[in-house]
Amino acid sequence: MVTIDFTILGMLNWKPMTGYDMKRMMQDSPVMYWSGNNNQIYKALVQLLDMGYVTNELQYQESAPNKKVYSITDSGRAALEAWILETEPESPEFKKAFLIQISWAGLMEKEKIDQLLARYEEQVREQIAMRQEEKRRQKYFPNRSEQEHYVWDQIYDNLCQSYEAELQWTVRFREGLKALK
Secondary structure (H helix, E strand, C coil): CCCCHCCCCHHHEEEEEHHHHHHHHHHHHCCCCCCCCCCHHHHHHHHHHHHHHHEEEEECCCCCCCCEEEEEEEHHHHHHHHHHHHHHCCCCCCHHHHHHHHHHHHCCCCHHHHHHHHHHHHHHHHHHHHHHHHHCCCCCCCCCCCCHHHHHHHHHHHHHHHHHHHHHHHHHHHHHHCCCC
C-alpha cells in the first residue's frame, strides 16, 4: 500500500469522513501533504474497501446530493498501526526550491538579492503565523485523549520550529549580505 492509503486510514481512524472531506483536509493540512486529485482518493478508497480496511455508508440528504461516509474497520486500524510501527522513519527533507533560486543569485546586485530575501522572509513569517494560528485553533487535532493532543501539539511545534529556523537563517543571510563591501 502507498502513503495515501495510510493517510486515509489515519484520517478515518480520527473520524468518519467523505472523500471530499479527506481531500479538503489534505489540501489544508501542513502535515498530510499530498497534491493528488479526487480520483486518486476515490481509487484508494475502493481498494481499501476491497481489502476490508474501510466501510462506507450512504447518507441521504434532502437539500443536497447524497454522500458516502467512510469509516475504518478493525483490520484497517491494525494495518495502520503495523505501518506506523514497521515503516522506517525518513530522514528530514531539506531540499528547497528556494535554495536553487538563491544559489544562482550570487552575481546579482546586493539590493536585488536582498529584495529576494525580503520576499522570502515575508513568506516564512506568514507560514509561522498560519501554523501558530492552526495550532491555537487545533484545526486538525484529533483530540480524543491527552496523549493524542500532546502528539499533535508536538507536530505543530516541529512545523513552527522549522519555520523559525528558516526565518533566523534568512535574517542572518540578509545581515551578512549588507555587511559585505
